Amino acid sequence: MSPLLIVLGGLPATGKTTVATDLARRTGFAFLRVDTIEQAILRTGPLGPPLGPVGYVVAREVAADVLGTGVSVIAECVNPLSVTRDAWRATGLGAGARVLEVEIVCSDPAEHRRRAETRDPGVPGLVPPTWAEITAREYEPWNRDRLVVDTAGRPVGEAVSAIAAAIGGPQF
Template sequence: MPPLLIVVGGLPASGKTTVATELARRTGFSYLRVDTIEQAIVRSTPLTNPVGPVGYVVAYDVAADLLRTGVSVIAECVNSLAVTRDAWRDTGTACGARVLETEIVCSDPAEHRRRAETRDTGIPGHVPPTWRQIVDREYEPWTRDRLVVDTAALSSGEAAALIASAARP
């Protein structure tokens, strides 16, 4: 069976990290978090946040290395642009992997805002975007099928179970 690339995207504070972490625990898949990669780049170079496409490019290449060795990967990132979505899909397919694209949403604006204003990203030195920055962020509409998971309606465990179920061949 070919490896699987699960791309978990969505706006900041929608619940991506919580769901992707739970999914990694349940599946044993490798877990790549673009925020962690970007913060490591900021810590080790003169670059400041935002670092542009660098974090994503590093993540694509690390994911490709893992997929080529038969290891399934969960890649968690905002993934707000069609170009990044295409790059993830191309990364997986070039390595002979199956690809499952997921979009995490929080359909309750009050809950989404609460999360944005109270969360700890767990990444030393990382400053998360403000609610205003999240609302104003460029986020291109999806133009192809993906699994949409609403964290206002599902617990992180339920969301991870839904994605894991969709990932089964």
């Protein structure tokens, strides 16, 4: 069977990293986090924020290499624009992989704000966006089907199980 590219997108502080990390642990799939890649690039020298598409381009190239070995990949990023979503899809299909696009949302604004204001991003040097920056961020509506997973009031395991069900895997 061909490998699978799962692209988890959504606004900051919706639970993407938490869900992606648990999903990777349970499936054994490779896990790529664009925030980690971007911070590593920033630590190397003269490039400074904003990086533009650099982190996404690097992540997609690494994903294509991994998928080419037959290993499935979970890519986690905000993925806010149609152009970024199309690029991820093209990466997976170009590598001969199946693609599942997942939008992680937090439908409870108070919970989403609490997460934004209290979370540790878990990446050295990464300064998470403020609540005001999150709510003002450009985030285009999706123009195609995707799996939507709402993390508001939901245990991480349930979110991961919803994704596992969509890929035909076991319930965790």
